[in-house]
Amino acid sequence: MELKSVIGTRRSIRFFEPWRPVEHEKIQRIVEAIYRAPRLLETDFVRTVVVYRDKLSAEQLQAAKTPTTTAQLDMAYAYIFFFADVAELEKVADGRNFRELIRRGILNSSHGWTEGFVDETVVPHLRSVLESGGRVPVQFQRGADGPTVARQVLAAARHAAGAAQAYGLLAAVDQGLGVQLSAFSHARIMTIPDTWAPVGSPMFLGYPGESIEAGGQRPREPFEEDFFELRYGHPFYREPAVVKKLEDALMIQAPAPFGWRFEELRGLAKKYGLPD
């Protein structure tokens, strides 16, 4: 699919065809995309674990449910869990990744990057992040007994995971898959290393069981309230001709709800045996 149409077509899909497996190569493409997301502090924080619904026991599946994450667990073929290995920063806090990027001509003196800058400024900055105060649990589920990490490290890792998730979402839509981020815990499904913090929300994957438009594009605040240029309070100029082009390219699509959405929902409830 064309990128603009991928962006415009992506929406949170909450129904999946439970009987239809997703090809492994499609899941691989998603993971490959996640792997290519931007890297915060030149640290490879992000880890993912792809879990297949049918490999879980009924007890595991039941235990992962929350009041509003139920049907998706039963319907999605796979779940991608996102974690950040908070120990990664310590591993590279000597600045090795920055030095490598200088060697490879990626961070350049044209932009102020030198080995000296790495030694004198970057390394102390990385150490200050690592040693910053306000420690928090790496895994909140484990409570006060579990390992802890500097709050700033966890915040950085979460940023990295957010960017990676965006890549994964778009790669899924590009391949005709339904995808949704949803809050539920890995804790009853798998154990993870002590240094892995659950970040972002797990991603459900499957073939869409609802129309890919899923009733239309979802509401956002008015563009002018959130996007600015020059300064805060000065809306980013939105050229109507560009808006039109993006509509033609399907990045901007008709808003929800389509006239037939509620009929569709009733039909889906019947089709999948869900509450109406």
Ligand SMILES: Cc1cc2nc3c(=O)[nH]c(=O)nc-3n(C[C@H](O)[C@H](O)[C@H](O)COP(=O)(O)O)c2cc1C
């Ligand atoms: C980090 C994150 C967590 C989310 N968790 C849930 C969730 O637990 N349950 C749910 O139904 N949707 C969840 N969503 C999806 C949002 O509800 C959805 O993105 C929002 O309604 C906008 O709709 P759209 O994604 O279709 O554009 C989550 C989204 C994000 C970014």
